[in-house]
């Protein structure tokens with residue numbers, strides 16, 4: 001029989017080699033995450049639209065991760081995405097999903113009609129939770145830009161009304177391979193990936 005130390009070591013090894021499960025209700029998020037990470041992380045997915053508390057992006061993402069880790073009893077990542085308008089002190093922020101559903105691209109533009117400042121930023125917070133008793137660790141990515149009348153295919157959320165700084169195309173107009181090297185999601189995943197590599201966790205083929 002394995003000694004307690006050997007058992008602990010093999011439990012730790014099992015955790016490190018287990019797939020990391022991305023829990024999300026969004027097929028678009030999943031596609032982007034898979035395309036950004038490629039085979040670098042041993043990733044699996046679980047389609048679940050978790051209930052979300054109100055609060056900051058960090059607290060929403062952390063609460064989703066804790067709930068997902070205790071529901072699945074596995075290491076998980078979750079993600080929260082905000083679209084923040086500077087003229088509105090960061091709102092709609094984590095409530096963008098409901099604003100988008102309620103007023104659409106045109107309504108979101110109209111919310112800024114009375115302001116000169118059309119600038120904003122996309123903010124993504126990944127939360128990694130190693131298991132039901134672990135505290136989530138957060139990784140944030142932010143891309144600056146401005147809010148514009150919709151241009152490009154309306155396949156994913158507010159992509160058509162967000163023009164990242166330094167580009168003349170909206171997220172929706174640009175090639176996915178470009179979005180995935182400058183996006184809020186890409187920047188947050190780069191930090192998550194560095195953390196997992198440093199700790200030898202959930203590594204795939206490099």
Ligand SMILES: O=c1[nH]c(=O)c2ncn([C@@H]3O[C@H](COP(=O)(O)OP(=O)(O)OP(=O)(O)O)[C@@H](O)[C@H]3O)c2[nH]1
Nearest residue numbers: 024025026048049050079080081097156157158159
């Ligand atoms: O144009 C976009 N480009 C993006 O890169 C992007 N990422 C997220 N979103 C949308 O912004 C809201 C976030 O809400 P959200 O973080 O709660 O996501 P969600 O509920 O869809 O999935 P999840 O919470 O199950 O992971 C939802 O309406 C998402 O569709 C995006 N729209």
Ligand SMILES: [Mg+2]
Nearest residue numbers: 049050052097
């Ligand atoms: Mg959600």
